[in-house]
Amino acid sequence: MAETLTATALTLKDIAREAGVSLATVDRVLHNRPGVRPDTVRRVKAAIERNAFQPHVAAAELARGRARRFAFVMPSGPNPFMQQIEAYLGEMSAWLSARRLSVEMVATDVFDPSVLAGALEGLSADYDGVAVVALDHPGVRAAINDLVDAGTKVVTLVSDVPSSRRDHYVGIDNIAAGRSAGALVGRLVGQKSGKVAIVAGSQGLRDHAERIFGFNQVMASEFPDLSVLPVLEGRDEDDRSEQLLARLLARHADIVGLYNVGAGTQGVAKALSDAGRDKQVVFVGHDVTALTRRLLLQGVMDAAISQNPGHEARAAVRVLLALARGEPILREQEKIRIDIVMRDNLP
């Protein structure tokens, strides 16, 4: 009736006795220090396995003495999503300092590969781990690999660089996000047929391209009555997005759905309202911000696909910490889910 999930309270001393060696040798094996015969290494590891020994993380942390430092390399300039991440890190400050962790924000132009690579360069000397919102570019990839080679743990945040040897990616599956957006637009439009517009920052951005891909996939296979118009590239700017969309709306009277892939939400909403069609067009966008929250409540937006920035921030810290300690990562826990937010489940 009472089933125990954990027990062990062994120490290194016990392992040493078990393996018939001294504490020093166990220590050498545990930290891959040289000077131990392969056969002895095997015996020690066997003893560790056999007892499912876990070093006491508190003792290890205390013994190593120095604190751990992490850097978050993020886009400079005003970006609500990034500001939220920073805010959530701030909320963790007590948690961080109780563990003697320090997190520092490094703002840089992440959209310029050489600038970003340059910013990453010097970091390995000062930091145990780096979380970076990165562009997928050869120069950036090389900089990330250099960090990894120097022993610094690297986590990509929000936007991945899968070709690099980064230790982990903290962010959503953007193709699935696009698919969800497509399913929502299609389902919320209902039986009507008509056209669907897409506004993106740029198709050159990996995450935007992936979202559009997923969106089109669903539209093509599940909603044949809806035809998707060519993507408008608003460069995540309000003005430009507004103008492009206004023109499109004027030209097509039968637009029934709209997917806003990136930012520029303000402009998109304005174009829709100015045309007096904000209630007729199903509008799905991304992220829960003060603006999208308001639009959802007003009924202008119908749904927002969201990646929880608080979760991302905390997951990045936890993953960096686990990597630095050599602990296993709780994959389920650190996976960033795709949230569908409508008016009634606004967080």
Place this chain on the structure above:
Amino acid sequence: MAETLTATALTLKDIAREAGVSLATVDRVLHNRPGVRPDTVRRVKAAIERNAFQPHVAAAELARGRARRFAFVMPSGPNPFMQQIEAYLGEMSAWLSARRLSVEMVATDVFDPSVLAGALEGLSADYDGVAVVALDHPGVRAAINDLVDAGTKVVTLVSDVPSSRRDHYVGIDNIAAGRSAGALVGRLVGQKSGKVAIVAGSQGLRDHAERIFGFNQVMASEFPDLSVLPVLEGRDEDDRSEQLLARLLARHADIVGLYNVGAGTQGVAKALSDAGRDKQVVFVGHDVTALTRRLLLQGVMDAAISQNPGHEARAAVRVLLALARGEPILREQEKIRIDIVMRDNLP
């Protein structure tokens, strides 16, 4: 450009010097031990505040010696949701033992107040913290309060007992969940008018009642074209749910929406399919299980409102640990979100 979010590396010794007292006195204040003049207490606390001092959690954990034990009091019998929670706790076992935490499952009949209260009785002696799936009943409330009075930390899981003095509730806001379900049914039905059916376990269960309340709220205020039929009480049983629903479907040809509040999903789906109306009726239910996953993929179910059991399990452990250590709880992190799961964002 590089903004630090944390720094401090003060120790108790520093605080003692700052406050002009000895280490022993700081220790007395920190642990509410007697024998310190009120004025001195104030001085010490001021020094702690002034420096935003945080005791090194690793050192504290190491010094206290004994391990912490938590109990999870859960329903006996086969229950997929609870089995998932247990499975997720199992996945944490390395994490737990590295922190010298032990988690034990206590199975009991949580639906019988006196049995549940009895199971809770003896726990305070053995456990530092208890997570319990509880019924809101005076006897249970008293048992919870007794635990709290004995110094054991108590977290209610999935189902709350707000009238008790439990330290925390880990679960979703069921009214909001019902509202979300209502919004989904309403929006997915589209412009059509017609009737909406509700199948629940029992309106006597707090969570079910709250969900129905939220659902009706939204239907009444936002979807006047849909009329909600009286609730069918299927007692979370497949057979009974199927029979009740089949009869209802036969009687009303204009049912366009269906909300399944609890379990019994198998029966609900069968009634719908047998009537040949599984594609016409918008069907929204709860939780992602093997069954609902299949129904979503088949298009029988249109959406599932889900509370992530993995998140609930981990949050309960983290909250109990934070409470036991006297650490602040990261509210944002431990809040259980309401997930809207459709075919394209199935986890």
Place this chain on the structure above:
DNA sequence: CTCAAAATGAGTTGCGTACCTCAAAATACC
């Protein structure tokens, strides 16, 4: 002023690990 009680200081021990030194033992090489 005296004496008991309260408040405080000074110190010790131990938690389990990391990291280091030095000597001793075992092994390999010629």
Place this chain on the structure above:
DNA sequence: GGTATTTTGAGGTACGCAACTCATTTTGAG
């Protein structure tokens, strides 16, 4: 066989705090 090299043992120190003891100082009541 002897010497060089590798491998291992034994031990110490430090990390920051909890928890405790005991002596000393301060305070307050009579």
